[in-house]
Amino acid sequence: MSVEAAAGIPASRPGGRYRWRVCAMLLAATTINYIDRQVLGVLAPFLQDEIGWNEIQYGYIVTAFQAAYAIGLLCAGAIIDKLGTRIGYAIAIAVWSVAAMSHALAATVVGFILARFFLGLGEAGNFPAAIKTVAEWFPRRERAFATGIFNSGSNIGAIVAPLMVPIVAVAWGWQAAFLVTGVLSATWLATWLLWYRAPEQQPRLSSSELQWIRSDPPETAVRVPWARIVRFRQAWAFVAAKFLTDPIWWFFLFWLPKFLHSEYGLTLTGLGLPLVVIFVMADVGSIAGGWLAGRFIKLGWSVNRARKGAMLVCALCVVPIVFAVRADNLWVAVALIGLATAGHQGWSANxxxxxxxxxxRHAVGSVVGMGGFAGAVGGMMIATFVGFLLHTTGSYVPVFLMAGSAYLVALLVVHLLAPRLEPARLETIPQERPAA
Structure with missing residues (x-):
């Protein structure tokens, strides 16, 4: 045995890569998560004729998902903390797997509302469970990279869905599209339960890799309640940014297929390539947005100037989407929408x-939870609004105008609430004493 091992000092390189298999499982789950949620969006233009819903009713169906997602974000973290990642993640994906397949049984608007509600409830557990799994399996120096890998599944899923769903729906019917994606979730669940264990309980994990995973100093778990966080303007800056801009992304996910179908007459099989181009551009934007802020910092800019400068560039990328609704050429519209989705993803990264x-660090999770809840509530509001708007006017112009301006408005609000991105001094507010 080496002197370092005897002393309990981890080697400079771990003696194994088993933790990356865990990361691959998280990537697969996140990809399936986004495929499942986007099946309805891809099929929506054609299910509208099949089921007979109107735009307002479709808005209600989307709102049901958003409402459940918001509720799930409030509850999922606590449930996963209590039950552990193996069982907590399994429950989340079991709920969304059954909910995804239950869409195939829906024949009315109410049926789709119920299916979407339970899908949103289950899918809300994905990110809290995945982030907690990364914290258990990776030392701090690798967590950001591992998180970036599994988070890329959101864009992969958005690319795979418009390629896979039309093929399945044309070959075996629209019900099969929901069943196939649900089977993917169920397959992942079975693999997870059979294969996943905590690092200390995983017999295939080498002792040197376990030592590497546990190489950080012990962390003190400190829970910061929302009641303390909401007293800071910095928290409201993040909440406002999510509330104003997350709904635009939800609009992209659930209404772009309907827009392309209604404005350009695309068939179910014709939607694939335009949607793939749009979401590939979004993936590039996600990487470029994070890189741009880092580049500005390397040039000597302050964190405040670099972060907001990158956010401004991303916000300006969304502005031209206002012209997409009047574009005479499909691919001009696709380019403008793709630029906007790239801007959103770059914005989101910052x-x-x-x-x-x-x-x-001990407060970041709580702040992110608040922002995620605000974004989901904003998504509920825009879903209902867009449904009523399209039903009464049939025009996408107001929605695209709103999308083009939302990010600049959000940036202004962020700057007014946090003009220098100064750190929140949580220690300046004493914790409330428990009652005697």
Whole structure:
């Protein structure tokens, strides 16, 4: 045995890569998560004729998902903390797997509302469970990279769905599209329960890799209640940014297929390539947005100037979407929408980083939870609004105008609430004493 091992000092390189298999499982789950949620969006233009719902009713169906997602975000973290990642993650994906397949049984608007509600409830557990799994399986120096890998599944899922769903629906019917994606979730669940264990209980994990995973100093678990966090303007800056801009992303996910179908007459099989181009551009934007802020910092800019400068560039990328609704050519519209989705993803990468810019690590999870809830509530509101708008006017113009301006408005609000991105001094507010 080496002197370092005898002394309990981890080697400079771990003696194994089993933790990356765990990361691959998280990537697969996140990809399936986004495939499942987007099946309805891809099929929506054609299910509208099949089921007979109107735009307002479709808005209610989307709102049901958003409402459940918001509720799930409030509850999922506590449930997963109590039950552990193996069982907590399994419960989440079991709920969304059954809910995804139950869409195939829906024949009315109410049936789709119920299916979407339980899908949103289950899918809300994915990110809390995945982030907690990364914290258990990776040392701090690798967590950001591991999180980036599994989070890329959101864009992969958004790309795979418009390619896979039309093929399945044309070959075996629209019900099969929901069943196939549900089977993917169920397969992942079975694999997870059979294969996953905590690092200390995993017999295939080498002792040197376990030592590497546990190489950080012990962390003190400190829970910061929302009641303390909401007293800081910095928290409201993040919440406002999520509330104003997350709904635009939900609009992209659930209404773009309907827009392309109604404005350009695309068939179910014709939707695939345009949607793939749009979401590939979104993936590039996610990487570029994070890189741009880092580049500005390397040039000597302050964190405040670099972060907001990158956010401004991303916000300006969304502005041209106002012309997409009047574009005579499909691919001009696709390019403008793709630029906007790229801007959103780059914006989102920087908005999430605002939390670590302004809050200590032990409070970041709570702040992110608040923002995620606000974004989901905003998604509920826009779903209902868009449904009524399209039903009464049939025009996408107001929605695209709103999308083009939302990010600049959000940036202004962030700057007014946190003009220098100064750290929140949580220690300046004493914790409330328990009652005697």
């Amino acid at each position: 908005v999430f980083t605002l939390t670590s810019d302004m809050f200590p």
